[in-house]
Amino acid sequence: MATKVVDKTARLTIGRKSVDLPLVCGTEGEQAIDIGKLRASTGLVTIDPSLGNTASCFSKITYIDGEKGILRYRGIPIEKLVAKARFIDVAYLLIHGELPTYDERRNFSQLLNFNSLMHEDMRHFFDLFPRNAHPMNILSTMINAMASFYPNVDLVSVVEDIDSAATRIISCIRTMVAFVYKKSIGEPLVYPRQDLSYCANFLNMMFNSPVRPYEICPETVRLLNILFILHADHEQNCSTTAVRVIGSAQVNLYSTISAGISALSGPLHGGANQAVIEMLRAIHEDGDIEKFVRMAKSKDNNFRLMGFGHRAYKTYDPRAVIIRRECEKYLAFRKIDDPLLDVAKRLEEIALGDSYFIERHLYPNVDFYSGILYRAMGIPENMFTAMFALARLPGWIAHWKEMIGRDTKIVRPRQVYVGKPENKSEIKLPKAIFTI
Ligand code: SDX
Secondary structure, three states: OOOEEEEEEEEEEEOOEEEEEEEEEOOOOOEEEOOOOHHHHHOOOOOOOOOOOOOOOOOOOEEEEOOOOEEEEOOEEHHHHHHHOOHHHHHHHHHHOOOOOHHHHHHHHHHHHHOOOOOHHHHHHHHHOOOOOOHHHHHHHHHHHHHHHOOOOOHHHHHHOHHHHHHHHHHHHHHHHHHHHHHHOOOOOOOOOOOOOHHHHHHHHHHOOOOOOOOOOHHHHHHHHHHHHHHOOOOOOHHHHHHHHHHOOOOOHHHHHHHHHHHHOOOOOOOHHHHHHHHHHHHHHHOOHHHHHHHHHOOOOOOOOOOEOOOOOOOOOHHHHHHHHHHHHHHHHOOOOOHHHHHHHHHHHHHOOOHHHHHOOOOEOOHHHHHHHHHHHOOOHHHHHHHHHHHHHHHHHHHHHHHOOOOOOOOOOOOOOOOOOOOOOOOOOOOOOOOO
16 A cells, blocks of 8 residues: 655654654645554554544545545545446446446446345345344345355455455345335335346335336436435445454455444444434424424433534535435425425524534534435335445445455454453352352
8 A cells, every 4th residue: 555654753752762653644635643663662552442533544445524524435526426427336436446437337237237136045034034123134134144145255256356246245235125125014025127227226126016016216216326326435434444344354245244234223323314314203293493402412311413413524514415405306306395304404504503513513414314315215214224234335345345455464453451450369259059
């Protein structure tokens, strides 16, 4: 991984001892202190529990400027991708580093189609989950199970033939998400078609039925491409870090992605899009929006404004800017008057005028308006985070591919032990209950 070591170093002085640590510099001028030799040269380690001050890797995939609200995939601003590209173009871009040529896109699209059928034996899994199983639990299980159905996926072959494994997961998860929904409403499964684009196929599998033909709306397809593009990657977020950590132990790609799905399901992460709608509905039903804002500011409870705030963005999440705009357009197009959109806009207006949120740089993030769009499309709330996982797959795969290499070391951080000192007395245990 080529990086520039600037001619400056960081001098760390502890007592009378000093050590010079190299400074590394990223493409956009961001600098980091390389502490790779810190422990060997000082016996010391650093501590940063949520890693908010720690760069875990060098990466060429996504660039975020949290202060300026910039997000670029492989150097291309998301605003350009959203205006021109389709989700599968962006998936290809993230995994391969460049947008596809005509032939590359045709090959990738054919592989997505060829791999869109889930192994038929896996259908039986759906019958074994409780009816109210959360889609993210089902997805994490199903993707992990793919390691058993496609066992000949070792690291070297995957990295060399990443398209095959990648398109299998990217395409299969789309089928699985639709199957989860169909099973939850007791309708027959609708299989993928080879004559539909990635997003149109998904919508058809979700909403078509033998007795209620589904007319695919081009505007809904356009919007779904935009939503999937906006969710496709976001550098070292919690779930991507989980993928990099699990993958560093040379776990197969399917099980590694399964871990990413589990991490994303948390309400502080991808689960927030479902939590936002639940919050907006509670505010709408209660009627006292100011009460919820006061609760969010109070330290006497754990309530937070879901969809607000971000570890990286200290300004408006550029994805939320686009999603909010598309929200207004799509609901007007569909002639939907969703009171939750009015609540969301009012909540944003109050928060962005309140010193508590301003001082902490708390703005709407990607999850604040996305649920309103999914609702307008007819996606059920408990599927919102599954939609996020479906879209995030290319990003997870790209980071896994970037991390897996001959010189990849297993992730194994140190700690600062603050437990009891050595217990030098004889240990005392109660008389054993069973003799053997
Ligand atoms: C995603 O990392 C990524 O890139 C993730 C993601 C991606 O694409 O992968 O962007 C997707 O996960 C978006 C975030 C979705 N989560 C939510 O919307 C949940 C609500 N947001 C928060 O819980 C919070 O803002 C986080 C988790 C997103 C970020 O938390 P941090 O960076 O750890 O900040 P913090 O908890 O230390 O909060 C700093 C201060 C605290 O107040 P003080 O102690 O300084 O007085 O801000 C307050 C917090 O109480 N605060 C909030 C708040 N978020 C932070 N107060 C009220 N409401 C909120 N939402």
